[in-house]
Amino acid sequence: MTIETAATQGKKDFKTDGSALKGNYREYGLVLALILIMLFFQFTTNGVLFRPVNLTNLVLQNSYIIIMALGMLLVIVAGHIDLSVGSVSGFIGGLAAVMMVRWQIHYIPATILCLVMGGAIGAAQGYWVAYHKIPSFIVTLAGMLVFRGLALWLLGGQSVGPFPPQFQLLSSGFIPDFFAYPGFNITSMLVGIILVALMIYFSVRGRAKREKHGYEGEPFALFVAKNLIIAGIVLFLTYLLSSYKGLPNVLIVMSILIALFVFVTKRMTVGRRIYAMGGNEKAAKLSGIKTERLTFLTFVNMGVLAALAGLIFAARLNTATPKAGLGFELDVIAAVFIGGASAMGGVGQVMGAVIGAFIMGVMNNGMSIMGVNIDWQQVIKGLVLLAAVIFDVYNKNKA
Amino acid sequence: METILEMRNITKTFPGVKALNNVNLDVRKGEIHALVGENGAGKSTLMKVLSGVYPHGSYEGEIFYNGQEQHFRDIGDSEKQGIIIIHQELALVPLLSIAENIFLGNEPAKFGVIDWHVAENRTRELLAKVGLKEDPLTLITNLGVGKQQLVEIAKALSKEVELLILDEPTASLNEKDSDALLALLLEFKAHGISSILISHKLNEVGKVADRITVLRDGATIETLDKDEISEDRIVTSMVGRQLADRFPQREPNIGEVVFEVKDWVVHHHIHSDRTVINGINLNVRQGEVVGIAGLMGAGRTEFAMSVFGKAYGRKISGEVFIKGQKADVSTIGKAIDNGIAYVTEDRKTFGLNLIDHIKHNATIVNLGGVSHNGVLDDMAELKVANEYRRKTNIRSSSIYQKTGNLSGGNQQKVVLSKWLFANPDLLILDEPTRGIDVGAKYEIYTIINQLVSEGKSVLMISSEMPELLGVCDRIYVMNQGRLVGEMPASEASQEKIMRAIIRAEGKAS
Incomplete structure (x- = not known):
């Protein structure tokens, strides 16, 4: 009865993914x-x-x-x-x-x-x-x-x-420092950098996967800006913490739990x-x-x-x-x-x-x-x- | 005849949509005026404009009532003039009594102290007027939907009604209660009360309406006089095209018995000494659409839900055979694993997560199909959701539209989608077309045909007999928890089904 409209709707599917952003x-x-x-x-x-x-x-x-x-x-x-x-x-x-x-x-x-x-x-x-x-x-x-x-x-x-x-x-x-550089916890900073690298990697990979399947994600500029801002904030805070005693153990426990619960609620x-x-x-x-x-x-x-x-x-x-x-x-x-x-x-x-x-x-x-x-x-x-x-x-x- | 209401060139715009476009409606004094149209045609919006839900100024156009132009700011304004609207979703408080509900917000009181004596007596008078034999102190929750509808009307009468608006009053009533309600409208008419009747049930409209106005896509299509009314004419006017056949054709290709229930007995979920289902034996073949006819309260839904993993009832006994093998359907999970799907009659309460979007609703029964080791595959899920949106022709902006914002027909298609993705062998469809418009109904029938052509089986419960006759291969008739008839659709007719029910009623009493 409405086969034509179904077909036109089908084409639109690939564009409408953006509303997930809302x-x-x-x-x-x-x-x-x-x-x-x-x-x-x-x-x-x-x-x-x-x-x-x-x-x-x-x-x-x-x-x-x-x-x-x-x-x-x-x-x-x-x-x-x-x-x-x-x-x-x-x-x-x-x-x-x-x-x-x-x-x-x-x-x-x-x-x-x-x-x-x-x-x-x-x-x-x-x-x-x-x-x-x-x-x-x-x-x-x-x-x-x-x-x-x-x-x-x-x-x-x-x-x-x-x-x-x-x-x-x-x-x-605090997490142990293997470098013993006075006044700055290099290990903590490294952990922060690795974390940011991983985050960007997963975020880029996820986007690539969506694009491969033909779904449009958020606009590229927004995607880059979002990642840069988050990376900047994480690195800035890590830097501040590292210049005191480094990353607290409890922050590590907390971060792992947060990541776990994000994963469970969003992906499982x-x-x-x-x-x-x-x-x-x-x-x-x-x-x-x-x-x-x-x-x-x-x-x-x-x-x-x-x-x-x-x-x-x-x-x-x-x-x-x-x-x-x-x-x-x-x-x-x-x-x-x-x-x-x-x-x-x-x-x-x-x-x-x-x-x-x-x-x-x-x-x-x-x-x-x-x-x-x-x-x-x-x-x-x-x-x-x-x-x-x-x-x-x-x-x-x-x- | 005198005109009581005239709505002229009403235009109502919502952000992005023109819901009403220069709609005209006139109602004469003491007539029953039916308002018909597909879902989304603008009927409810028009009535909200009339009753002041959308206040004066939020729409364009004029409303003349009893010859005077009206500027209703809220429902209170329109009620003062005797315009009472009864909504599709009943607005009664379940845990208050009939009397308390009827006088809710309008209590006979002196200095804030309610005179219950007066309230009860007046309630009794009002109940007598609508033909409801119930004690005024009975709680609403203990009444059936049909009786609740009558209480709503009694409540309207308590307010000196001149123009009664009923939005789908018979949508959830059985034939008997519907007839009683329609008879009541005719009686009101004799007393000079005018009514606007919004209904999808064209046979009812044909029975009682003096004139019919058809809306389509927010515009008035035409107003028909009584002698012009015919079902075909209305349908054509509603959908804007010739609907050659309301039921799509199908070549039956029926195989072996795949589903069989033997000696099924179910007791009431609260009063476990009451038998609700009493020894039912039925079977469904591969590729067959089997209907269950019956009056409301015959036990059809209770039967279906008790088979579906004991979702209803207590002290359930009997056996279920699937493809000749005895099957364990003691929990909903096991029933689903055994290839059974139950598509509920009440999609809002039992069918959908209304605050979530189509995608999440479509996959919830079969999350295993879009995940590995408990981890969801977003791409697979997107694909499935889009595929079923296309297959069932869900009209929405995208799969990210909340199901709560969809029309009834499209909601029903989402419920169907979620069960189709579970890939069941037997679908139990409970009133699959209730409250949805003619076009969406046709689409649902097409989906049913598609399913059985793929070798699946369908057990369909419906209170609309023409639908059972048009869609099914074989029909069982249920009454008071028993099967009282079975007939091939080719030999069945509405009269035959009714006769089976009436014969059984006679035996029972």
């Missing part, structure tokens, strides 16, 4: 917002923000939030929420201290046990959410209370420390299924997706990451306190929503959540340096969260 505009906007915020604080703090030592601190201070944001993104995309992550990370930090300090267990098995424990906690909560359809808000609110209480009980209300020096390296260590079937489930759970189920198991696994994953964050936080403070992780869940959830995730599920990007976490982190850091009181810091952070989401909703309605 979804990325938000991420570009977010990066721009982060850069503007950083420049703002760089200016108002008289250049303290970009000082190598402060930049290093920024990474160390936000690593655990970012790591939890990765798991939280999946939970929120799946259409749920996890309020317990702060308590869980505090509990695991306490568990690590009790095992390593009181019971003198070697730090490697202790770390592994802690991660397994985190997974088990995630599984326990995910079980009720996934298989019994109890709202995640309620299950994890219960978990928030339970694990805060258990952390208090475990530590007997006291701080426990210090940790073995090797364990502290998880948080306060399991990631695609989580988005499909968050978008329409009933339709996903009728498409043969095992929605219960998938929900369960997102909570297990969240538990493991909360445990890792708890370990990093404990290693950083070099002591486990019953109050550790208090309120972390709010920072993590805020980061994910600033990053553009939808509270309805099905929408959200890993890089968005990471940048969202950095926006929160830079604001914390910058306002502290400026001497803004903690009360006003809270007010401003709250307003930024609200503004980011309003901006999103406004944009969506306009489109």
Whole structure:
């Protein structure tokens, strides 16, 4: 009946791929917002923000939030929420201290046990959410209370420390320098350069592959500009960090995790299924997706990451306190929503959540340096969260 | 006869599209005026202009109502004048009672305190008017769609309606409820209430309408008087071409039995002591299109979903044989692995991820087909999505268009695409043409023909009997969870099917 129109549509297919870019505009906007915020604080703090030592601190201070944001993104995309992550990370930090300090267990098995424990906690909560359809808000609110209480009980209300020096390296260590050039960590710089080279290689290869199949990507100029800017930023930051103590270990752990989660969400079937489930759970189920198991696994994953964050936080403070992780869940959830995730599920990007976490982190850091009181810091952070989401909703309605 | 409404030269433009182009519509006092046209012809837009959803100033043209020019700024303005619109998607709150819904936002109250006594009594009167025997305190969620529709109308009546607009009121009703609703419209007409009826079901339109206005591509094509109305005439006018045959021709090439269900029994998913499906035996041959006819609530969807990996029901018993072998269809995954696909009747709730685009929807059932070791191959996926968009003739700007923004017919094609890519041997199509226009229907039938010519089999559930008669090779009739008839399509007729149902109803009661 409409064979002609079908044929003309067919020709158009090869050109329309560019509209895939649309979804990325938000991420570009977010990066721009982060850069503007950083420049703002760089200016108002008289250049303290970009000082190598402060930049290093920024990474160390936000690593655990970012790591939890990765798991939280999946939970929120799946259409749920996890309020317990702060308590869980505090509990695991306490568990690590009790095992390593009181019971003198070697730090490697202790770390592994802690991660397994985190997974088990995630599984326990995910079980009720996934298989019994109890709202995640309620299950994890219960978990928030339970694990805060258990952390208090475990530590007997006291701080426990210090940790073995090797364990502290998880948080306060830097990658070793093989060149021993005073004042500059050449190894770190090399790692940065190799990373940028790899990034450009994959990006060029991906583009070549698309072109070989006859799909037009973004315009060549934009492609080059994007890669140059990202490479420039990465090299600049690496240079700054290298001129202090080099790349922190935790930055390496974090980067690997970010890359892994980007890959899982963008390129793997399991990631695609989580988005499909968050978008329409009933339709996903009728498409043969095992929605219960998938929900369960997102909570297990969240538990493991909360445990890792708890370990990093404990290693950083070099002591486990019953109050550790208090309120972390709010920072993590805020980061994910600033990053553009939808509270309805099905929408959200890993890089968005990471940048969202950095926006929160830079604001914390910058306002502290400026001497803004903690009360006003809270007010401003709250307003930024609200503004980011309003901006999103406004944009969506306009489109 | 006096004219109650006149819309003159209405033009409404959205960014990039002219949705309405100099549309004229006049409705006489006390007439039932049908508005027909393909999906996207501009019917709903025109009604939104009329009811004030698109306020005065956002469109060009004039609206005269009761002889006066009107400038409606919102729905409240038009309701004050007695223009009430009942949307296709019902706007009732499921967990509130009938009375609460009818007076929602319009409660009989003094100083903000609701007088429930008055509300209930008035509800009772209104329900009597629409012929609904239900307690005013019954929750909406406990009513069927047909009864919910009547509640909507009762709600309209509570507002002193002069002009009632019904957007596809019978789309989800069975024949009995549809007839009751149409009879109600005729009764209103006797009381001097005018109605605008938007409908895809041309036989209904022919039954009750006094005049018909046909819209096509945002323009008025013609207004027909009662004696000019014929289905062929309307269809020709709607699609702008002679539709020689509403069903594409096919040479049946039928092979062995490939799918067989024996002694299938299913119990209600909440009240597990209630039998929903009671001992069904049926089979489908290779290359055959088998229809299941029946009234709404006959258990057809429940049967199909229970076979499809127990997606519905509890305490399911019976056996499924595929190509003579006993098959395990206890989970949806296993059913899919066994070559079964179920294309839902409710594409928005069960079929699509509406916030994602065509590409991701098209491959979701068979991600294995576009990935290696769990890693997606973007190129392969692009190719598949484009291929199926072409094959099923999905009209969209690209495969990156959100499925939520597609018209009903194109959404249905996306749902079909995702199941076709899973390459099933048996497709269960549940109301595959519900709520989509004549042209898209034809395309769906063509896809069905294509499938069976490739040696696949189709089990099709439909409430539109002409469609079953036009598309199927063989028809089962289901009533109250049992099969009450089976006939080759060549010997079947609407009367025969209805007779089978009525005979069974008689036995049952």
